[in-house]
Amino acid sequence: MPNPFVIGSGPPGTNYTVMKRAFDEGWGAVIAKTVSLDAAKVINVTPRYARLRAGANGSAKGQIIGWENIELISDRPLETMLKEFEQLKKEYPDRILIASIMEEYDKAAWEELIDRVEQTGIDAIEVNFSCPHGMPERRMGAAVGQDCALLEEVCGWVNAKATVPVWAKMTPNITDITQPARVSLRSGCEGVAAINTIMSVMGIDLKTLRPEPCVEGYSTPGGYSSKAVHPIALGKVMSIAKMMKSEFNDKDYSLSGIGGVETGSDAAEFILLGADTVQVCTGVMMHGYGLVKKLCDELKDFMKMHNFSSIEDFRGASLEYFTTHTDLVRRQQEAIRQRKAVKKGLQSDKDWTGDGFVKETESMVSN
Secondary structure, eight states: OOSSEEEOSSGGGSSHHHHHHHHHHTOSEEEOOOBOSOGGGOOOOSOOEEEEESSSTTOSSSOEEEEEEOOOSOOSOHHHHHHHHHHHHHHOTTSEEEEEEOOOSOHHHHHHHHHHHHTTTOSEEEEEOOOOSSGGGGTOTHHHHTOHHHHHHHHHHHHHHOOSOEEEEOOSSSSOTHHHHHHHHHTTOSEEEEOOOEEEOOEEOTTTOOEESOBTTBOOOEEEESGGGHHHHHHHHHHHHHHHHHHSOGGGSEEEEESSOOSHHHHHHHHHTTOSEEEESHHHHHHOTTHHHHHHHHHHHHHHHTTOOSGGGTTTTTGGGOOOHHHHHHHHHHHHHHTTTOOSSOOSGGGOOSSOHHHHHHTOSOO
């Protein structure tokens, strides 16, 4: 890839025209919108998006920080999508095109889908084990990613058939995301991508008492993305990266970070936590395909500031600074001892006076 920035699977990879534009604008890779064998079963509704702004919930003003969607996978005929994959690979043979796939719990269906997408010349496959809405009702998406026994079986089918690299896309809607990540890698996947959207209810219209997005007066919980999910995504990626480092040779596997990326700094954080690539989906919907130029420039600025010459120079560099709370206590006590307990800040909350809690809590560090 010319850069680590990847179009995440979703509306920005919905057809030939927009994927071509992504390549023309300079994206490092494109992951197409998820396909399945029978698009006729995929029926979308409108409206399918709701937004959270920095002002009051539901306010028409303020910056968009949260985005909910109840959109399903591609509802375009598979044959159409396959022809477009083939055309893109003919026009851009040296660019990375990744097919995102999802099927029901049926080995033959998975094998057929893999065979058909590989015939188009795509470079890799991302398996969508994480769509949180609509598809799990058909034992697809997150229904597989949340069940490690099911995941292991389906990953086995996929990797026995696939001849190109496979990423498993993880759901955050699970207690311990390292468990499905571990199962995916042990079952033959070359990498994992995290995170998909977070199950959410965007809000309730307090005039009508109806939920948003509102479809004929009703709604369903959907997937949450955009800036507000970034810290959650960083935490999940950090957990996966630490697991990969301790249990696998992490240089033999790849980790793709996803969640609220709108700046080069956002991307740098994912890479510092062990990601090789960074995906952007909602950010492209909000800011356009030209966003990649800004991302590249800002990431280069960060690298120049630290004299890094490649992504690998700083990939995972911040992982070593995560530890347990017990260890933080030990480290702080040791630091206080070493500094001969010179009291420059409050040592515990028993010293609080109540005058300016923020200032007093900030002073509760070893100085």
